[in-house]
Amino acid sequence: MMDPAQFEEIVRGVLTDREPADVRVIMPVTAFAAQDDDGDDVEVVGVTFTQADNENLSFVVMVEMEDGEVFPTMRDTVWRRTAEI
DSSP, X not given: OOOHHHXXXXXXXXXXXXXXGGOEEEEEXXXXXXXXXXXXEEEEEEEEEESSOTTSOEEEEEEEOTTSOEEXXXXXXXXXXXXXX
């Protein structure tokens, strides 16, 4: 097992060595239901980009597995689900 002080030193080194342009920005949005490229249902909760590349956006989505596990991930393309009339 790693010594906690050694672990803290490694984490601090990684965080302080990052360029500001590498920092990922997450902008929350009003959540909406969508489908991803694979046709899976997701809930979009934000948009993310890096300071160095603020023209290529990704959607932050919540994915729910069959067992009920929910986790955040990113998708490049989503399609908003609309209520059927």
